[in-house]
Structure formats: C-alpha cells, structure tokens
Amino acid sequence: MDFLRNRTQVTKVGYELSDPVILTSGVVQGSCLGPLLFLIYINDLTQIFNSTATPKLYADDSKLYATLTCNNDEIAFRKNLEMLSNWSKTWQLPISMSAPYYCTPSIEDDDGRNSVQPIRHRILPAQTLVNDLRILIDSGLTFSAHIDKITSKAYQRSYLIRKCFRSRDTNILLKAFKTYVRPLVEGDSSVWSPHLIKDIRKVESVQRRFTKKLPSLYNVPYLERIRKLKLERLDVRRLRFDILFVYKMLFGLVLLDFRMFFTLSPR
Numbered sequence: 001m002d003f004l005r006n007r008t009q010v011t012k013v014g015y016e017l018s019d020p021v022i023l024t025s026g027v028v029q030g031s032c033l034g035p036l037l038f039l040i041y042i043n044d045l046t047q048i049f050n051s052t053a054t055p056k057l058y059a060d061d062s063k064l065y066a067t068l069t070c071n072n073d074e075i076a077f078r079k080n081l082e083m084l085s086n087w088s089k090t091w092q093l094p095i096s097m098s099a100p101y102y103c104t105p106s107i108e109d110d111d112g113r114n115s116v117q118p119i120r121h122r123i124l125p126a127q128t129l130v131n132d133l134r135i136l137i138d139s140g141l142t143f144s145a146h147i148d149k150i151t152s153k154a155y156q157r158s159y160l161i162r163k164c165f166r167s168r169d170t171n172i173l174l175k176a177f178k179t180y181v182r183p184l185v186e187g188d189s190s191v192w193s194p195h196l197i198k199d200i201r202k203v204e205s206v207q208r209r210f211t212k213k214l215p216s217l218y219n220v221p222y223l224e225r226i227r228k229l230k231l232e233r234l235d236v237r238r239l240r241f242d243i244l245f246v247y248k249m250l251f252g253l254v255l256l257d258f259r260m261f262f263t264l265s266p267r
Helices: 033-047 071-090 144-164 170-185 197-212 222-228 234-250
Strands: 007-009 021-023 054-058 061-065 117-119 122-124 129-132 135-138
Touching: 033 054, 061 071, 135 144, 144 170, 144 197, 170 197, 197 222, 197 234
Parallel strands: none
Antiparallel strands: 007 021, 054 061, 117 122, 129 135
C-alpha cells in the first residue's frame, strides 16, 4: 500500500521546484504496477451494459457497439451510453469529449442522415473513417484508406533508405528494406489483407519500386528480380500469415473462436 499512500509531486521549471503537493488519486506514470492498478479500477466497466451492446477495452480506450434494427435497439443503445456517463461520474473518470465518436457501417436513416447519439447532453460526431488500434476502417467496412496510409509511409521510408545509405551494396539495402519497410505493409495483415486488385497492386508496388532501383536490376522484370533477390511476392507472404493465423485459431493459440469465421468440413 506504500505505492498508493503518502505520495507527493512537484513541478520543475528550469532549476526551480514547486512546493510538494499531496496526491490522493491516480497511479504513477511509467511504473510497472500503475497499468495493472488502472485495469483493476476500471474492470467493472464491461459489466454495466445490457446485453444489446458489446464493450471492448484496450488500455484507456474503449469501444461500444451494437446491432440496431429498430427503434427499441436505438433506445437500448442510448441507455447504455447513459450508463457509461453515470459510471464515469461515479468513479471520477471523466470522458474526454474530444475523443468520442460513432460510426455507422453504411446504414442511414430514411432522410439520408446518420442517426445522432448523445452522451452527457452532447452529440457525438459521426465518423466515416475509424482508427482502431492503428488500423483504419471506413463505414463501408473496407481497408482501402488503411492501405493508402501504410503504402504512403512505406514509399517515404524506401526513399530515405536510398537517400541516407551511402552503401550501394544490394544485400545491405535489402536488409534495410526488410527491417524498416516491409513491416509497414505486413503488420496485422490478417485483419486488412486486400481483396481488390487495385489494393493488392498498390501494396505490391512498394516492393516492386524498391527492387527496381537496386543496382543492375532496373530493366529486369519484377518476378525475375525477386527470384534473384530470394524474395517472395507480398501477397504470397500475406497468404502464409493468414494460414498461420488460422492454425492458431484451430489449436487455441489465440483467444478467437474459429467457428465465428468458418465451419470445418465433416471429412
């Protein structure tokens, strides 16, 4: 309990320190025990909502989603938002009103406008693009915006490698590409792996462009280039990641029920 009691803090400006102030709440930032205590403190948040909504928590971020098919569903969802507001007041964890928003996946009211959702007497803004744990997804449930973002960043990093590395050795440049660029276009690919030809080509163009600018490979066809460099197409690598992830689901190595995604053949 000494971790929580008799705690003080001071503010330093230049070489001057303020008078110490006694702390009565909160956890120590940057500590190992702090996040655990915070999670224990908010652990009951998932239990306050009715069965019509599903909450998801990650660190200090939370999501609440539900299927709204009639007016009663919307009333129930508004009730859940009210319970969230009351919970935040009770436990003195105010909701940051600059952060909340709602997203309706391609569902609109009869007048063509998305329905509004209030919380603490304020209207939540509607978003057509959601950043969920660094993955962008739009209201049409596609990942084209996410692919645009990661490929743009991968192009920039590829350019910096060619500009900043003095060595023109192919092996060194290739190691830099694998280390600093390829993870950008492969991270969490089991979630956003594209099915549209334009998106598949856009992701592949990252490796296509980089290998084309390697010494003595400019005029060599792409498939021959990657064969010489002992690389694989990025879509082939994503397929392998998908297969590995399915294996993990089947054998309980991740907390996902494979029956939510596919049905095993009786044979």
